[in-house]
Every structure is written in structure tokens, then in C-alpha cells.
Amino acid sequence: MKTSDFDYTLPEERIAQEPAAERDGCKMLVMNRATGSLEDRIFRDIADYLEPGDLLIANETRVMPARLLGAKRGTGGAAEVFLLRESFGHGETSNTAAYWEVLVRPGKRLKPGAVVEFTDSEGTVALTAEIVDWVEDAEKGERLARLVTEAYGTLDEAMHAVGHTPLPPYIKNYAGDEELYQTVFSNREKSAAAPTAGLHFTPELIALLKEKGVDWETVELEVGLDTFRIVDEDDPEQHRIHTEYYTVPQRVVDAVRRTKEHGGRVVAVGTTSVRSLESAWDEEAGGLRARDREATSLYILPGYKFRVVDALVTNFHVPRSTLMMLVSAFSTREHIMAAYEHAIEQEYRLLSFGDAMFIV
DSSP: OOGGGGOOOOOGGGBOOSOOSSGGGSEEEEEOTTTOOEEEEEGGGGGGGOOTTOEEEEEOOEEOOOEEEEEETTTOOEEEEEEEEEOOSSSOOBTTEEEEEEEEESGGGOOTTOEEEEEOTTSOEEEEEEEEEEOTTGGGTEEEEEEEOSSSSSHHHHHHHHEEOOOOTTOOSOOSOGGGGSOTTOOSEEESSOOGGGGGOOHHHHHHHHHHTOEEEEEEEOOOGGGGOBOOSSSGGGOOOOOEEEEEOHHHHHHHHHHHHTTOOEEEESHHHHHHHHHTEETTTTEEOOEEEEEEOOOOOTTOOOSSOSEEEEEOOOTTBHHHHHHHHHSOHHHHHHHHHHHHHTTOOBSTTSOEEEEO
């Protein structure tokens, strides 16, 4: 197995630069995971493929206003700080001060000791970020920073005053409603990127599915930037996937058990839901176990045995990414590559704002 096995030619014009006019009106490519057979449908047609007793499980995390644009104290040079995750155990924290792992630009000028200031719309310094240490991926711009606000009552208020919802780097000039990069069921702001398979659902579609007897539950995985990164190593097994934190409540464990007992299918909405559910599997107990913000570095490659998930709603992914490897593991590499070739020929819109696949 080589990383190049999961590569494909992605035409730039096929990268969706804005959301679909209607969330559930986008295209949906339905693929049988065993045979590779394909059907072209519209996303709201997903109701035709779900039966009473099936269980949809989505990632309810919300994207943080993680992109902070400011100036380096002392020089005034432009600087960007991208929030990845809060980091604990480094020193005193409060409502107005905390440590975060961040990405910085320009990395060469933002070394430990540098301070970046962020001003709000009134010109007040709402937030400062002091770079306090290097982290493991320092060469890629990662740092440990201490965030402080003196002008606002909480860091959360300050972040919302100066932060922007981050979009993937392949979305170039979108200036529309940032809320369209959030799912309609999003909850706590914990992620640096959206769980994009969930973007296609509307409240009306969810209600329709529930009326049909399809159950709906949510987990939480704090999505990091690995979702945008390609695998650099020639051997994918040499790649190191970053740690992310996930929560699988007891109610989800109970719902999965009921579904399996009655012959229903567990349908994961997105690869982050897959990783949450499969990470929560307890091999010794032979079942799912509730988890509360536990760490996972689960890396799913072809050959992986899925314990929980029976079907998958997903988007089309970046070439050579861990997500291409995950969906190939859920079916086969040959079926996935054929599906992507079909999608490109049929002018599907790909990646985060793009169309959907339903692998059944």
C-alpha cells in the first residue's frame, strides 16, 4: 500500500467555492460498498435509503472563530494566529487567560516571547497572544500561546469580537454567510473545521427522517486541521495523525445497542463520527463504551475492521488524505476511485462546500 494509491486528479473547477443554494438540494452519489454500484440522486432523497429503526449519528461540534488577524507588538507587522485547541497544565488559567496550541504566520518572526495584539471594531486591543513555547510541529508553524483579554469579561467574548470562522485554504474568496459553514444542529464551539457531511441536513429533513422512524443522535469530535492535510510519506503507515478529542454519551451507546439488537443500521454522518464511534469501541467488552472528551489518534486504513458503523454519509475528500484512506477502508480503494471518477465526469462539486456521497 502506497500513499499514491489514494491520489486522483482534482480539477480546480470541481472544488466548490460556496455552499449549495439549498443544503439538502445538493447532489448525492449513492454507492453500494460491496459492489461499487452507483446512483445519482439529490441529498434529500436519502430518506429513500433509510428504514425505520436505522440510526443516524452526527458530529454536533461547532466551528470556533479560530482565525485571528493581528499585529506583532513592537513592530506592527501583520500576524495571524489560528486556534487549534486549548492546552492544559502549563500554568494558571481563568475566564480571561488560557493556554492554546496555535498555528502562526509568519512562523520565523513569531518565536517564544513575541506578542500579537488583536483589535476589535472600535480599535480596542481585545486580545493578546504571547508565544510561550515551541511544540512538536514547530516547523509547520505550531506554537503554544497564552491568550489574555483585559478589555472583555471572558476570552470567549474577546475571541468572538476579533475572530473569524476559518474556511479551508482551497476556498479562495467566499464572502457569504459564515453560518453556512456550520451545521444546523451544531452545539459547542470546539473545532477548527466543520464536520462537513452534516452541512447537508436541514431541520425539515431531520424531522422528516424522524417521522419515518429513523433515529437521530449526536456525538462530538473536536475537528483539527489534519482534515486539510495530505499525507507526505510514501508509506501511509508512517504517517502520524494528530490527537483529537471526542465524546460519545451513554445515550448514544444505548441507541447503538438498541439499533443493532433490532436489525437496524448505524449510519455515521461524516468521517469524524466514524472515528468517534470506532474509537469508543471496547474490544475486551465487545461493545461500545461511553467516553467523555477522551483522546483519539485512530487512523483507519484499508484492512481495518469496522465494529460499529454500517453506512456512511460523507463528502468528497482531498487527494492523498487520511480521509480518502478511511472511505477506501469502508469499501475498497477500487470502488472509491471509480466513484470519484464518476463524480468528476458528472460535474459533482467536491470538498467542504461540495456534494455528498452515501456509502451503503
